[in-house]
Amino acid sequence: MPPSFDANNNNNSSSKNGNNGEKQQQQQQQMVCVTGAGGFIGSWVVKELLLRGYRVRGTARDPADSKNAHLLELDGAGERLTLCRADVLDAGSLRAAFAGCHGVFHVASPVSNDPDLVPVAVEGTRNVINAAADVGVRRVVFTSSYGAVHMNPNRNPDAVLDETCWSDYEFCKQTDNLYCCAKMMAEITATEEAAKRGVEIAVVVPSMTMGPMLQQTLNFSSSHVAKYLMGTKKSYPNAVASYVDVRDVALAHVLVYERRDARGRYLCIGDVVHRARLLQILKELFPQYPVTAKCEDDGKPMAKPYRFSNQRIKDLGLEFTPLRKSLHEAVICMQQKGHLPLIYPMQKRAYL
Numbered sequence: 001m002p003p004s005f006d007a008n009n010n011n012n013s014s015s016k017n018g019n020n021g022e023k024q025q026q027q028q029q030q031m032v033c034v035t036g037a038g039g040f041i042g043s044w045v046v047k048e049l050l051l052r053g054y055r056v057r058g059t060a061r062d063p064a065d066s067k068n069a070h071l072l073e074l075d076g077a078g079e080r081l082t083l084c085r086a087d088v089l090d091a092g093s094l095r096a097a098f099a100g101c102h103g104v105f106h107v108a109s110p111v112s113n114d115p116d117l118v119p120v121a122v123e124g125t126r127n128v129i130n131a132a133a134d135v136g137v138r139r140v141v142f143t144s145s146y147g148a149v150h151m152n153p154n155r156n157p158d159a160v161l162d163e164t165c166w167s168d169y170e171f172c173k174q175t176d177n178l179y180c181c182a183k184m185m186a187e188i189t190a191t192e193e194a195a196k197r198g199v200e201i202a203v204v205v206p207s208m209t210m211g212p213m214l215q216q217t218l219n220f221s222s223s224h225v226a227k228y229l230m231g232t233k234k235s236y237p238n239a240v241a242s243y244v245d246v247r248d249v250a251l252a253h254v255l256v257y258e259r260r261d262a263r264g265r266y267l268c269i270g271d272v273v274h275r276a277r278l279l280q281i282l283k284e285l286f287p288q289y290p291v292t293a294k295c296e297d298d299g300k301p302m303a304k305p306y307r308f309s310n311q312r313i314k315d316l317g318l319e320f321t322p323l324r325k326s327l328h329e330a331v332i333c334m335q336q337k338g339h340l341p342l343i344y345p346m347q348k349r350a351y352l
């Protein structure tokens with residue numbers, strides 16, 4: 001049997017980063033809202049907030065859908081979690097969800113390259129900030145993406161990627177990278193609207209997010225790993241990418257929320273590795289799976305990992321989970337939830 005993974009045992013969490021009793025008591029009075037509560041990152045944000053004693057309202061377009069049922073099983077959910085229906089394109093539903101909340105974590109956004117994602121990401125974010133301001137929410141944490149940061153062909157490869165970096169919008173558009181365009185526009189909209197309406201805002205900028213899922217359905221970044229493991233992705237680009245553990249991303253949201261002077265962007269990147277290295281780690285951890293993808297640029301010099309700074313969020317107390325651990329737990333979790341077949345090392349030949 002594969003080692004079991006206990007999704008309730010989040011060891012990079014409040015226990016690791018410490019909370020005193022007085023602060024926790026104050027937080028217990030606080031109601032906060034998380035949009036997109038049932039998604040991959042949203043679920044871990046809800047879990048972290050519950051662990052820290054907050055009263056949490058989670059939004060979903062259909063709270064009764066079984067895909068959100070895992071939220072009700074989280075520790076503290078029975079007493080301190082309510083789910084409510086809200087669509088980011090419906091301002092009234094957002095105002096109702098945010099009423100009485102001290103803070104909002106705006107996590108919801110489609111993760112796709114579908115043109116429909118742009119209005120949901122951008123107008124949805126405008127609605128969230130305005131609804132928050134309308135009902136007196138003081139502080140918003142917005143989930144951006146490293147897609148808004150690193151996609152710039154003219155970036156000096158020796159320069160350190162940090163919070164001052166932005167993707168090149170025209171380049172993203174020309175290369176059909178609508179997700180990056182949408183996240184850039186959404187982040188700019190969030191910051192500008194918050195400034196206009198006098199709402200405090202901090203932005204978490206996660207890279208490709210890995211690790212165990214609390215939800216049952218397979219999200220985009222987890223499926224990225226599953227495709228390589230199952231050999232359904234036949235090739236990979238000669239490119240580097242940055243990765244982070246989902247529990248670190250969730251904790252980053254809460255840390256920037258709790259530090260009242262935290263403003264602006266916080267890059268949340270744990271590692272930058274070439275795709276070949278990612279596949280190598282998967283092969284070492286799970287030799288029984290047919291990780292067979294080949295580099296598209298075979299024979300050409302390998303792209304080199306860029307340097308990056310995650311110092312701002314580290315200064316708030318975040319310690320990053322090693323990529324190897326994150327991948328290991330992601331795969332075990334996908335096996336347990338039935339997204340990957342259970343193959344034991346000796347079965348590889350028969351399976352192939």
Ligand SMILES: NC(=O)c1ccc[n+]([C@@H]2O[C@H](COP(=O)([O-])OP(=O)(O)OC[C@H]3O[C@@H](n4cnc5c(N)ncnc54)[C@H](OP(=O)(O)O)[C@@H]3O)[C@@H](O)[C@H]2O)c1
Binds near residue numbers: 124
């Ligand atoms: N995963 C990554 O690698 C990664 C990396 C960087 C940044 N991010 C950002 O992190 C956030 C969450 O990503 P994820 O990976 O957790 O994605 P996910 O699992 O697909 O969750 C996306 C969430 O967005 C909600 N949503 C979509 N359209 C909506 C709408 N019109 N109104 C309200 N809610 C809507 C969905 O809620 P429903 O239940 O209503 O469908 C779902 O809960 C996104 O902002 C994404 O851009 C993700």
